[in-house]
Amino acid sequence: MRHLWSFLAGLVVAPVTWVLVTLGQDGSGRTVHRWVEIGTYSTPNLIEPAVYLGVAGILLGLLGTLRFSPLGPAVAGLLLVVPYLGLFVAPFTVRDQIPESWKMLGDPLPLRQPLENGTLFLIGMLLLMAVFSGQRWRQRAGGPAEAELTPAGAPVEHNPALGDWPPADPLKDPTKDGDTAPLTLAYPDTPTEPLPRRTGGESPWSAPPRATTRPEGTTEIR
Secondary structure (H helix, E strand, C coil): HHCCCCCHHHHHHHHHHHHHHHHHHHHHHHHHHHHHHHHCCCCHHHHHHHHHHHHHHHHHHHHHHCCCCCCCHHHHHHHHHHHHHHHHHHHHHHCCCCCCCCCCCCCEEECHHHHHHHHHHHHHHHHHHHHHCCHHHHCCCCCCCCCCCCCCCCCCCCCCCHHCCCCCCCCCCCCCCCCCCCCCCCCCCCCCCCCCCCCCCCCCCCCCCCCCCCCCCCCCCC
């Protein structure tokens, strides 16, 4: 489908460009010649032909640079190149086939002018060279999905899934790797002194009871 729309766009852009370039060149040339004759100038007179040429440039740029089917630029380029190439074979016949007395918006439309000065040939060759762009031949619809590019400086959000976590290490068997010694608990050589037993009236925060034995070298006072 994209080839069909590109083909139709080429059929429309080629004659429209021819007309716009004719209006722009003729209007710009007559304006400048008029300035030379009267010895003064008025720049607003160039606005209208500049608009014609600007619109023609936009149409050619869209057809020649965007990633559409290469069929459109090829068709438009051939339609603009073939009339000029016909001048090499039968110049008078080709020239007579182009109308000269047309008018558009009250202005004369000399369609022979861009043909004779080679403008059509130049534009047609530019469109034909756009056909050889490698990006035009890459399939967009139905092709492999392109990887999405993360803009520079944007934080990358990662939501770990259950399968993203590394597998847990298996329990180590003490009988493997040559380690055959059983696991034993270490006990001190001498038992520690047992803690004094609290009575029922003591709180957990009260001081421990005093020792009942007297240190050596002391006397009991009654």
